[in-house]
Amino acid sequence: MRFQQIDQFSAELKADTRAAVYDGSKKGHEKRTKLLYDEFPDPDRLRHIAGEVKQHVVENLDTYLPQVEAKLKANGVIVHWAATAEAANEAVLGIMRARGATKMVKAKTMVSEETELAHFLEKHGMEALETDLGEFIVQIDHDHPSHIVKPIIHKNRREIATSFEKNGLGAYNDDPQTITRRARNFLRHKYLEADVGLTGANFVSAESGRIVLVTNEGNSRFCLAATKCHIAMIGIEKIVPRDYDLGLFLNLLARSGTAQDLTVYTEFISGPKSPAQPDGPEEMHVIFVDNGRTEVLASECRDILRCIRCGACLNVCPVYRQASGHAYRSVYPGPVGAVLSPLLMKEKFPQKADLPKASSLCGACNEVCPVNIPIPDLLLRLRNRAKEENVPSPGTPPMGAWALLASQPTAWRASLFGGKVMNYLPTKLLPIPALRAWEAKRALPAWRGGEFRAWMKNRPKQS
Amino acid sequence: MDEKPAQAILTMPSSADREAIFSRVRGALAPLHERAPMPDYTTELAVLRQMMGNRDAFTIFSERLVRVNGIALTEIAALVARLREGKWLQGYCDPVLWPMLAPHFGADFTVETTYDRKRVDDYAFGITRAAGAIAETGTIILSDATTSRRLGALTPWVHVAVVERAKIYSDLPQAVAALGSDSNVIWVTGPSKTADVEGILIEGVHGPGVQIALVV
Structure with a gap:
């Protein structure tokens, strides 16, 4: 018997990991709800409007991209465009080589995860060090992040202490405070030695060309205080129309992502440092990255480009909580990943066409989304696309018999009556693969076929 | 200085990818009969209005700073006492501020106005x-x-920001409106922190572990 890939991964998950992911995501979701509903008169309206703003941007990128490019140039920023992941990485390498740079400090950016920038630079003899604590741990472990905002939600302190010891960061000590201090002491000298600081961007204002970066640890600020060259890798969908809109989005981002009123460091960058300021980049580059986004824009799933990467949909998702982020085999896990990851595969869509099926379509992801993305609808569209492209779907129960019955009323009625037999059969022993897969993980409820029809028939007529 | 123009030429981006992206964006959007309009909204929606009431911005600022584990002080003497209590005796001070602060700091402190x-x-x-x-x-x-x-504001364990009372904005939209033309503005909300290890809150990751606002 075969399960779907994501079910298989979940079934083999270590109990420790499952507990860590489940508790972490549940806590995150509960704190978020409390914060939003305690303080705003109408948080639901807030996210609907934010969703409309982003949808407007997505559907008018042909206007906003040239506008933002002109503003950035006027601010003294060198603007690059990268159609693919390879082009984005080459652009970074080109900038470093032109400066004679060999050392980069990196703040957390999901786009650079997509392009696997750190690996690429290391292969070309550059040092590219992750500075976000979680990302740093992922890097020294040769692991992958499993959550958009909490990259090591799948690890416990003992695993971290072990890898610190292995990497020469002190004798085994699993106290989270000691772990953090050791990373602080190690990394601060790395920032000061580095030539280039690389960041992403949370928002870019088309009106002013202002780039907004948020972090809690202060690592992106350190990158921009210690190095002389700033490179920002930015997905083309990260634009908001005006500075005015930043008030709205900043109010939503931290509350949705980590249940904070505001992230500790919220930085507004509109170019290289001021001439009078002794610290910070004298040269600034922005690389706008497509890497599949224009394909998403052309598809009927373009709404997913509204996403502001807060991770709220991961935290609330019953499938994510059970399966963990790595089960999605992608940079973007959870409900947003189930939509975005297969789309970003472009022509290799079939390889991840199973992800949109990893959902009960309960709709919780849509309800918490700060930009109100109709994720369940998008999942259905992708399931439909997989069906139309005849992508094989191993582990999915065959629906042929059901389709036959559902199209013939007489057969349907007969089966409703006949189904009662199921209550008297040892179903666990039946050699039907779909049934066995079901019973391996759950108990089959008693057959109640026909009750709804009877109720429908007998209910009092309403005028 | 002669090398500068050469460097700029080397880092000038090529335009093939730009054209490819722009043409794909136009192609993707061409079939849309209607584009989503920009919604009309006021930022009042995103303001925690019920919190403000009749209280002044300073009171609310101090309250909220405490909530994110920051410290609000109004007296220089209290700042000096706090630094002494934490045994933070060596530090950096903005040369513009030092003449105002120096008379309050004792001989047990070593303060430099260069970093x-x-x-x-x-x-x-x-x-x-x-x-x-x-x-x-x-x-x-x-x-x-x-x-x-x-x-100087980032690497020390303690950061003291000297804030003028008249420059406390009541909410985010107001502060966004006041961003101005500075090429770098950063909002700092409490000490640097992480919860990456098992969701446990630890302060003082890459930036300060103690954030003090001295309101004057």
């Missing part, structure tokens, strides 16, 4: 000017124009 990045671990505290503050979030606003050194 040497080679001695990053020597500074236990850094005192710099803030461009303003935000009441509803307990946020301190730093800008390139008012911060004497970005590193």
Whole structure:
């Protein structure tokens, strides 16, 4: 018997990991709800409007991209465009080589995860060090992040202490405070030695060309205080129309992502440092990255480009909580990943066409989304696309018999009556693969076929 | 200086990818009969209005700063006492501020008005000017124009931001409206922190572990 890939991964998950992911995501979701509903008169309206703003941007990128490019140039920023992941990485390498740079400090950016920038630079003899604590741990472990905002939600302190010891960061000590201090002491000298600081961007204002970066640890600020060259890798969908809109989005981002009123460091960058300021980049580059986004824009799933990467949909998702982020085999896990990851595969869509099926379509992801993305609808569209492209779907129960019955009323009625037999059969022993897969993980409820029809028939007529 | 133009040429981006992206964007959007309109909204929606009431911005700022584990002080003497209590006796101070503060600091302190990045671990505290503050979030606003050194406000364990009482904005939209033309503005809301290890909150990751606002 075969399960779907994501079910298989979940079934083999270590109990420790499952507990860590489940508790972490549940806590995150509960704190978020409390914060939003305690303080705003109408948080639901807030996210609907934010969703409309982003949808407007997505559907008018042909206007906003040239506008933002002109503003950035006027601010003294060198603007690059990268159609693919390879082009984005080459652009970074080109900038470093032109400066004679060999050392980069990196703040957390999901786009650079997509392009696997750190690996690429290391292969070309550059040092590219992750500075976000979680990302740093992922890097020294040769692991992958499993959550958009909490990259090591799948690890416990003992695993971290072990890898610190292995990497020469002190004798085994699993106290989270000691772990953090050791990373602080190690990394601060790395920032000061580095030539280039690389960041992403949370928002870019088309009106002013202002780039907004948020972090809690202060690592992106350190990158921009210690190095002389700033490179920002930015997905083309990260634009908001005006500075005015930043008030709205900043109010939503931290509350949705980590249940904070505001992230500790919220930085507004509109170019290289001021001439009078002794610290910070004298040269600034922005690389706008497509890497599949224009394909998403052309598809009927373009709404997913509204996403502001807060991770709220991961935290609330019953499938994510059970399966963990790595089960999605992608940079973007959870409900947003189930939509975005297969789309970003472009022509290799079939390889991840199973992800949109990893959902009960309960709709919780849509309800918490700060930009109100109709994720369940998008999942259905992708399931439909997989069906139309005849992508094989191993582990999915065959629906042929059901389709036959559902199209013939007489057969349907007969089966409703006949189904009662199921209550008297040892179903666990039946050699039907779909049934066995079901019973391996759950108990089959008693057959109640026909009750709804009877109720429908007998209910009092309403005028 | 002669090398500068050559460097600029080397880093000039090529335009093939730009054209490819722009043409794909236009192609993707061409079939849309209607584009989603920009919604009309006021930022009042995103303001924690019920919190403000009749209270002044300073009271709310202090309250919210405490909520994010920051410290709000109004007396220089209290600041000196707090630094002494934490045994933070060596530090950096913005040269513009030092004449005002110096008379209050005792001989047990070593305060420098220049910052040497080679001695990053020597500074236990850094005192710099803030461009303003935000009441509803307990946020301190730093800008390139008012911060004497970005590193001086970031690397010491304790950061003291000197905030003028008249420059406390009540909410985020107001502070956004006041961003101005500075090429770098950063809002700091409490000490640097992480919850990456098992969701446990630890303060003082890459930036300060103690954030003080001295409101004058």
